Amino acid sequence: MTTLNSKLMDLEELTLNAKQIQDDMLEEILRVNANTEYLRRFLHGSSDKKLFQKNVPLVSYEDVKPYIERVANGEPSHVISGEPITYFSLSSGTSGGKLKFFPTNNKYFENLAFIQALCSAIISKYIDGIKEGKVIKFMNTRPLSTTPSGLHAAPAFTGFLRSDCFKNRPSKCYTSPDEVILCFEDKQSMFCHLLCGLVQRATVVSMSAIFAFTLVQAIRFLETHWKELCANIRSGHVSDWITDLSCRESVSAILGGTNLELADVIEKECIHKSWEGIITRLWPNIKFIESISTGQMSQYVPILEFYSNKLPLISPLYGASEALFGVNVDPLCNPQDVSYTFIPTMSYFEFVPVDEGNNDEIVDLVDVKRGCSYEILVTNRFGLYRYRMGDILEVTGFYNSAPKFRFVRRKNVVLSVHVEATTEEDLVKALSRASHVIESSGLMLMGFTCYSDVSTVPGHYVIYWELKSRKTNGIVQLDNKVMVECCCVVEESFDIIYRRLRNRYDSIGALEIRVVDQGTFDSLMEYFISKGASSSQYKTPLCVNSPEVLSILEEKVVARFFSDKPPPLGYKHGNIGITMMHKNN
Numbered sequence: 001m002t003t004l005n006s007k008l009m010d011l012e013e014l015t016l017n018a019k020q021i022q023d024d025m026l027e028e029i030l031r032v033n034a035n036t037e038y039l040r041r042f043l044h045g046s047s048d049k050k051l052f053q054k055n056v057p058l059v060s061y062e063d064v065k066p067y068i069e070r071v072a073n074g075e076p077s078h079v080i081s082g083e084p085i086t087y088f089s090l091s092s093g094t095s096g097g098k099l100k101f102f103p104t105n106n107k108y109f110e111n112l113a114f115i116q117a118l119c120s121a122i123i124s125k126y127i128d129g130i131k132e133g134k135v136i137k138f139m140n141t142r143p144l145s146t147t148p149s150g151l152h153a154a155p156a157f158t159g160f161l162r163s164d165c166f167k168n169r170p171s172k173c174y175t176s177p178d179e180v181i182l183c184f185e186d187k188q189s190m191f192c193h194l195l196c197g198l199v200q201r202a203t204v205v206s207m208s209a210i211f212a213f214t215l216v217q218a219i220r221f222l223e224t225h226w227k228e229l230c231a232n233i234r235s236g237h238v239s240d241w242i243t244d245l246s247c248r249e250s251v252s253a254i255l256g257g258t259n260l261e262l263a264d265v266i267e268k269e270c271i272h273k274s275w276e277g278i279i280t281r282l283w284p285n286i287k288f289i290e291s292i293s294t295g296q297m298s299q300y301v302p303i304l305e306f307y308s309n310k311l312p313l314i315s316p317l318y319g320a321s322e323a324l325f326g327v328n329v330d331p332l333c334n335p336q337d338v339s340y341t342f343i344p345t346m347s348y349f350e351f352v353p354v355d356e357g358n359n360d361e362i363v364d365l366v367d368v369k370r371g372c373s374y375e376i377l378v379t380n381r382f383g384l385y386r387y388r389m390g391d392i393l394e395v396t397g398f399y400n401s402a403p404k405f406r407f408v409r410r411k412n413v414v415l416s417v418h419v420e421a422t423t424e425e426d427l428v429k430a431l432s433r434a435s436h437v438i439e440s441s442g443l444m445l446m447g448f449t450c451y452s453d454v455s456t457v458p459g460h461y462v463i464y465w466e467l468k469s470r471k472t473n474g475i476v477q478l479d480n481k482v483m484v485e486c487c488c489v490v491e492e493s494f495d496i497i498y499r500r501l502r503n504r505y506d507s508i509g510a511l512e513i514r515v516v517d518q519g520t521f522d523s524l525m526e527y528f529i530s531k532g533a534s535s536s537q538y539k540t541p542l543c544v545n546s547p548e549v550l551s552i553l554e555e556k557v558v559a560r561f562f563s564d565k566p567p568p569l570g571y572k573h574g575n576i577g578i579t580m581m582h583k584n585n
């Protein structure tokens with residue numbers, strides 16, 4: 001049996017037996033961990049499931065932080081975990097750059113390798129010829145820091161890339177050598193990934209990154225560096241500023257000397273005024289793009305579609321530093337229809353209902369109901385017990401007995417200046433409507449973040465926008481009418497409470513869009529990376545409020561626009577075009 005087939009068989013087996021596997025998993029976790037200092041407080045050494053459900057509290061990061069810090073500071077693992085902790089995953093999650101440490105060990109990396117292999121097998125079922133080609137995958141690592149206990153701490157993906165699971169991977173399908181993947185310096189590694197990918201352009205069958213944001217960043221980097229990349233290919237000499245020696249040597253070997261013809265072909269494509277479809281033009285045999293494009297990453301879908309001529313955009317998996325969750329078993333579905341089937345061997349999962357009026361109790365994985373929304377609780381092997389992930393998911397169906405979930409939003413990401421609460425999902429939807437309006441004036445929305453400004457009376461929402469011309473090096477010309485229309489479209493998309501407060505009671509001021517200079521969101525990312533975030537796992541925070549972050553944004557503001565009328569109250573979400581709805585109201 002081929003590895004692909006055996007992975008697909010695993011998928012069937014795991015999802016058919018989800019209930020039993022989850023029960024066994026909890027039993028095993030409790031058996032191994034019942035005598036940890038943490039669980040003893042609640043279970044007194046018992047590993048009984050009922051007692052676990054009754055006594056172990058639901059916790060957030062701040063509750064478990066003191067325990068995790070004790071292990072990081074040198075106390076034995078069994079404060080929280082029956083198995084040795086060997087690594088701390090640093091996560092910035094989507095919490096606006098606040099770093100969290102999660103205890104883990106090699107099992108997490110094994111799970112990640114398994115999930116990735118499963119995703120490849122599923123994609124291969126739908127797209128032929130993948131195994132014969134190569135993947136240009138933008139990934140890099142962060143330097144490891146060491147905790148006082150001598151354990152390594154870095155983002156989860158860095159840990160994975162440095163682990164034996166990655167080193168001994170069965171297939172070497174990436175265009176970049178390991179030296180580039182392991183390079184710490186973001187700019188050098190991005191340049192080298194692109195150089196290797198361009199040199200091997202004929203063999204590339206897919207382009208990939210963990211999150212869609214990184215792919216957009218890669219294309220923007222290509223826009224500013226293609227001349228230099230072509231010069232490197234032409235001369236066979238890697239630019240002198242690539243000072244990471246192992247990176248340099250391995251890339252020089254791939255470059256393999258001068259290649260005038262290839263440099264000319266690439267230059268001919270890049271010199272075009274429009275970069276629409278640049279990905280398919282530079283990599284003519286590419287079949288799909290793979291990166292997480294749901295949740296807040298959905299804002300990058302239109303940009304990637306533009307650059308790739310609407311190649312299939314596959315959002316393969318759902319995971320976090322705390323635990324891995326599931327895979328997309330229907331990889332060719334539309335980005336907005338993506339659901340993730342949970343894999344029951346990853347952790348023990350429970351679900352807290354979040355729908356209004358749903359007073360059901362916390363339920364097990366196989367007991368969630370289609371159409372209902374839940375927050376996930378994770379109980380893993382490394383010291384998290386009934387940990388609130390803060391991600392809200394909706395059940396869209398089942399694959400065998402394992403549920404499929406649509407990622408809805410982060411729980412705590414809200415804008416609010418009065419009694420309204422505008423969620424991550426509301427924001428992403430509203431901004432996607434406005435980005436259609438902006439597209440009609442030849443611009444693309446490259447990034448956004450929001451802020452509840454309560455320094456004005458009444459308070460109002462501020463949205464920072466970075467825009468870019470659809471033409472390469474085109475100037476961003478802001479049309480006042482279009483920008484004001486965008487402000488109005490965003491407000492119209494918000495819920496009735498927002499619209500009422502804004503409309504009738506004048507309790508919310510006019511929404512403001514502040515356009516920032518190009519490159520602002522890169523500076524923002526650099527700021528978060530300087531604070532320890534990982535570029536591979538980076539997600540621009542949807543809402544910001546720290547004074548440092550706001551000052552980075554404020555320095556780059558080039559124009560401000562306000563909505564010029566309160567949103568209509570009768571607006572309903574529907575499938576009618578935005579402009580039409582706006583005019584009719």
Ligand code: AMP
Binds near residue numbers: 319320389
């Ligand atoms: P981190 O631990 O820094 O990698 O961040 C994990 C968080 O990223 C999760 O808790 C989610 O909020 C988000 N995330 C991960 N995978 C997905 C996905 N497939 N769709 C939407 N959001 C995701």
